[in-house]
Amino acid sequence: MSEPELSSSSSFYIGSPMDTDTENSEQLYVHSISQAGRLLPSSSRWNSIEVDFNLFPHARDPSTYGSLPSRYSKSVDFKLTITNKTHFKRFVYAAGAIVFLILLVSLLLHFLLHNKNQHAAPKDLTLALQNALLFFDAQKSGVLPKDINMVKFRGDSGLEDGNSSLVGGFYDSGNNIKFSFPTAYTITLLSWSVIEYHQKYEDIGELDHIKNIIKWGSDYLLKLFIPSNQTSPGSSTLFSQVGSTSNSTSPENDLNCWQRPEDMRYSRPVFSCDDTASDLAGEIIAALSAASLVFKEDQKYSTSLTKTATELFSVVAKVEEDPGRGFIQGTYTMKDDCGGEARGFYNSTGYMDELVWGGTWLFFATGNTSYLRYATQHLVSAQNEELSIDKGIFYWNNKLTAIEVLLTRLRFFFDLGYPYEESFILSTNNVDSLMCSYLSPTTHKTQGGLIFLKPNDYGSLEYAATSSFLSKLYSDYLDLLHRSGSGCIDGAEFSLQQLRDFSISQVNYILGDNPMGMSYMVGFGNNYPQHVHHRAASIPWDNQWHSCSEGSTWLNSEESNPNELLGAMVRGPDQNDMFLDDRHKPWFTEPTISSNAGLVAALVALHDPPCKSNDVGLLAKATQHLTVLNFTMGEKVSW
Numbered sequence: 001m002s003e004p005e006l007s008s009s010s011s012f013y014i015g016s017p018m019d020t021d022t023e024n025s026e027q028l029y030v031h032s033i034s035q036a037g038r039l040l041p042s043s044s045r046w047n048s049i050e051v052d053f054n055l056f057p058h059a060r061d062p063s064t065y066g067s068l069p070s071r072y073s074k075s076v077d078f079k080l081t082i083t084n085k086t087h088f089k090r091f092v093y094a095a096g097a098i099v100f101l102i103l104l105v106s107l108l109l110h111f112l113l114h115n116k117n118q119h120a121a122p123k124d125l126t127l128a129l130q131n132a133l134l135f136f137d138a139q140k141s142g143v144l145p146k147d148i149n150m151v152k153f154r155g156d157s158g159l160e161d162g163n164s165s166l167v168g169g170f171y172d173s174g175n176n177i178k179f180s181f182p183t184a185y186t187i188t189l190l191s192w193s194v195i196e197y198h199q200k201y202e203d204i205g206e207l208d209h210i211k212n213i214i215k216w217g218s219d220y221l222l223k224l225f226i227p228s229n230q231t232s233p234g235s236s237t238l239f240s241q242v243g244s245t246s247n248s249t250s251p252e253n254d255l256n257c258w259q260r261p262e263d264m265r266y267s268r269p270v271f272s273c274d275d276t277a278s279d280l281a282g283e284i285i286a287a288l289s290a291a292s293l294v295f296k297e298d299q300k301y302s303t304s305l306t307k308t309a310t311e312l313f314s315v316v317a318k319v320e321e322d323p324g325r326g327f328i329q330g331t332y333t334m335k336d337d338c339g340g341e342a343r344g345f346y347n348s349t350g351y352m353d354e355l356v357w358g359g360t361w362l363f364f365a366t367g368n369t370s371y372l373r374y375a376t377q378h379l380v381s382a383q384n385e386e387l388s389i390d391k392g393i394f395y396w397n398n399k400l401t402a403i404e405v406l407l408t409r410l411r412f413f414f415d416l417g418y419p420y421e422e423s424f425i426l427s428t429n430n431v432d433s434l435m436c437s438y439l440s441p442t443t444h445k446t447q448g449g450l451i452f453l454k455p456n457d458y459g460s461l462e463y464a465a466t467s468s469f470l471s472k473l474y475s476d477y478l479d480l481l482h483r484s485g486s487g488c489i490d491g492a493e494f495s496l497q498q499l500r501d502f503s504i505s506q507v508n509y510i511l512g513d514n515p516m517g518m519s520y521m522v523g524f525g526n527n528y529p530q531h532v533h534h535r536a537a538s539i540p541w542d543n544q545w546h547s548c549s550e551g552s553t554w555l556n557s558e559e560s561n562p563n564e565l566l567g568a569m570v571r572g573p574d575q576n577d578m579f580l581d582d583r584h585k586p587w588f589t590e591p592t593i594s595s596n597a598g599l600v601a602a603l604v605a606l607h608d609p610p611c612k613s614n615d616v617g618l619l620a621k622a623t624q625h626l627t628v629l630n631f632t633m634g635e636k637v638s639w
Helices: 062-067 085-119 125-138 180-203 207-222 278-294 299-321 352-366 369-377 379-385 400-413 421-439 460-480 496-510 548-555 593-606 618-624
Strands: 009-014 028-033 039-042 237-242 270-273 485-487 493-495
Touching: 125 207, 125 593, 180 207, 180 237, 180 278, 180 460, 180 593, 207 278, 207 299, 237 278, 278 299, 278 352, 299 352, 352 369, 352 379, 352 400, 369 379, 369 400, 369 421, 379 400, 379 421, 400 421, 400 460, 421 460, 421 485, 421 493, 421 496, 460 496, 460 593, 485 496, 493 496, 496 593
Parallel strands: none
Antiparallel strands: 009 028, 028 039, 237 270, 485 493
């Protein structure tokens, strides 16, 4: 009779079959383990369970197991005793109830959040876009057209700016100062949105409106550059600012005087720079070049824009090529007489990104490959100049991410090959990484879902708006290529839908889907800021002149603004989703033209009107129909 086959862990009871009295019968429990190869005695039936932690020695000769006692305990006694079954049952029931409640609450929260995200009422993006454009009408300086002035609490102002040579432009925010740097950025971004999505603007009847806004800005930018042959030999002039935070001839100025622009009577100094203000020059070049594409059908005006941009670019390039002149390239805020005051509002931390930005747009405007060559040759320098706190952020101080999107656009739809290919591929990889960062769970977002790219800074909505714009724009690029998505460095992938979901989530947050239930666009929804930090909006339009001291009464008033600054996006909440609607706290309640430009771009990118065509934008058409004549320096690419 063969021996029974032993499993890796088995137990047996050995006794007489007739022994029914277990109390008096002799019982022997044995067990086996795989390493022993034989039966081993057990103290009880429960010791027969084997737990293998690879602690057992592996004998080379099975015959030696019979002479080696086990070195390891076969059981563990935890000495657990239930002293009161009633209390134990209560404990078990209570623990079970707590676990059940936790699971129930978790499921309810998950359902409610999911239901909110999936079934929230869609925002009226047409209304939001129309309102956002109206904000720029409220910021206009100069002689306002009486027939189409849609902002009833604004009139003519700043008519003596620069001895009447610098009339026009925009007040940058809630004060009465005109800063050239953010104005140029605003015109560039608004023009880009028209270039990409002009058909959408036309479909909702806003194309003429936004072109009017852009022209108001580009007309003013044309006044800011005075070539050297019209002033002193060897030095051109750029005007960086009109209005001041200090005044040597009067205690009143544009900062400490809370007064409507129409009521200003104090002097307004003008700040000027030479041609070493490379960042300011680069941004103006970009704005004029992009605007020239918007007004391509008006050949005379478009040509005047590109002519000024080309001339300014040649001046800036000479500064770089001829250091023997005693000049060096730099930022406009480096010199006190140029941007000393602007340093406290729009401090520029680099200039190379603006020069590359300007060169890229000038290439699109003229087709001259020398500008594209300049841009691609200096791209790495711009990347090296980027501050770590600005990485991945597109706003008035950092254009690098937007540059890389434009170069990626060129690669996708008209790859010019050598010598641009390396810069194109680098840009595409960086844009993919940027999109991955937007979607990454490690990227700082508030509990309400707002991407918070600068945790220690205010103005969070400005960065969220441009992130929304770039992600939607890039998804449109990929869609035109019939691609479903792209990939990240770590091997992860993202889809077009993920980019679009992220993009709309940021806009929806701005328009009211946030923990405060607050729409951060004035006039949109039922709950929006009532105490916007804005001089013209906070003082009644009553056909009366109000002095600075009278204006201060309205600054300190707890009443809502008497004039609704329709379409203005305020700076927004902090990183805890908290917002204070307080006129004295501009870090929450002040709007700016640069931030609203980003919102306009995001809104039109996400807008889905009844489409009359499959138009993909002027820039898309241009890059799809380029005909390369010659790749040598200075030769043109026809459109």
